[in-house]
Amino acid sequence: MKKILCFAHRGASGHEPENTLPAVEKAIVLGADWVEVDVYAVEGELIVIHDERLERTTNGSGYVMEKSLGYLRSLDAGKGQKIPTLRELFDLADCRIGVNVELKGPDTAALTISLIDQYIKDRGWHGDQFIVSSFNQRELAKVKELAPHLRAGVIVGGMHRRYSPFATRHAVYSVHPRMDLVNAGFVERAHRRGLRVFVYTVNDPRDIAKMAAMGVDGVFTDFPERIRSLRSLDPIR
Numbered sequence: 001m002k003k004i005l006c007f008a009h010r011g012a013s014g015h016e017p018e019n020t021l022p023a024v025e026k027a028i029v030l031g032a033d034w035v036e037v038d039v040y041a042v043e044g045e046l047i048v049i050h051d052e053r054l055e056r057t058t059n060g061s062g063y064v065m066e067k068s069l070g071y072l073r074s075l076d077a078g079k080g081q082k083i084p085t086l087r088e089l090f091d092l093a094d095c096r097i098g099v100n101v102e103l104k105g106p107d108t109a110a111l112t113i114s115l116i117d118q119y120i121k122d123r124g125w126h127g128d129q130f131i132v133s134s135f136n137q138r139e140l141a142k143v144k145e146l147a148p149h150l151r152a153g154v155i156v157g158g159m160h161r162r163y164s165p166f167a168t169r170h171a172v173y174s175v176h177p178r179m180d181l182v183n184a185g186f187v188e189r190a191h192r193r194g195l196r197v198f199v200y201t202v203n204d205p206r207d208i209a210k211m212a213a214m215g216v217d218g219v220f221t222d223f224p225e226r227i228r229s230l231r232s233l234d235p236i237r
């Protein structure tokens with residue numbers, strides 16, 4: 001069986017509060033290849049949080065986009081952790097893991113590219129240590145327009161099912177489907193189009209094995225150690 005890449009979903013969010021710095025550190029300790037995090041732009045700063053509202057993951061309330069950066073940074077995002085900025089997250093990761101930045105909020109593409117390019121230029125990162133992904137194909141198109149050298153991933157799930165015309169037009173690197181949409185045909189067609197297939201969110205070891213058997217290239221999981229145990233059967237690693 002080929003090597004399957006492990007993306008720690010929102011960090012190792014099965015172990016630490018999602019999208020926090022400890023979740024990123026835990027992903028590294030557990031040997032994940034990549035960490036996936038979600039971003040919004042507030043007052044020109046990229047912050048790392050999944051929901052458009054604050055209640056589920058913080059002690060705040062209301063919509064992220066209606067708050068000041070100062071308020072957002074005063075909140076507890078779990079175990080006393082702040083909502084991190086993407087900059088803080090890159091600093092912590094310090095080239096030790098690939099970072100998949102998922103653009104959740106509006107107007108995040110240009111800020112994300114500019115930050116990534118800064119870390120490539122000044123901090124020893126390589127371009128292939130980043131993937132910028134989104135459900136929002138308009139935002140993702142901006143990524144490829146502004147930074148054709150960066151890897152872009154188109155996310156497929158919910159209302160967002162059609163990806164192939166977009167993927168071809170914008171030379172995207174990978175398709176990130178929700179697990180229930182994946183079958184052998186999906187994987188085969190994506191590979192024929194030259195796309196890697198990274199599937200979310202795969203936590204059950206039986207599903208991990210099933211995805212691996214279908215030939216997917218990677219999975220997003222809250223429990224990176226579950227991919228490693230699969231790999232112990234893999235002579236390549």
Ligand code: G3P
Binds near residue numbers: 009010038200220
């Ligand atoms: O990027 C894959 C996955 O994170 C997309 O779904 O809702 O967990 O951000 P979500």
Ligand code: MG
Binds near residue numbers: 010036037038102
């Ligand atoms: Mg995400």
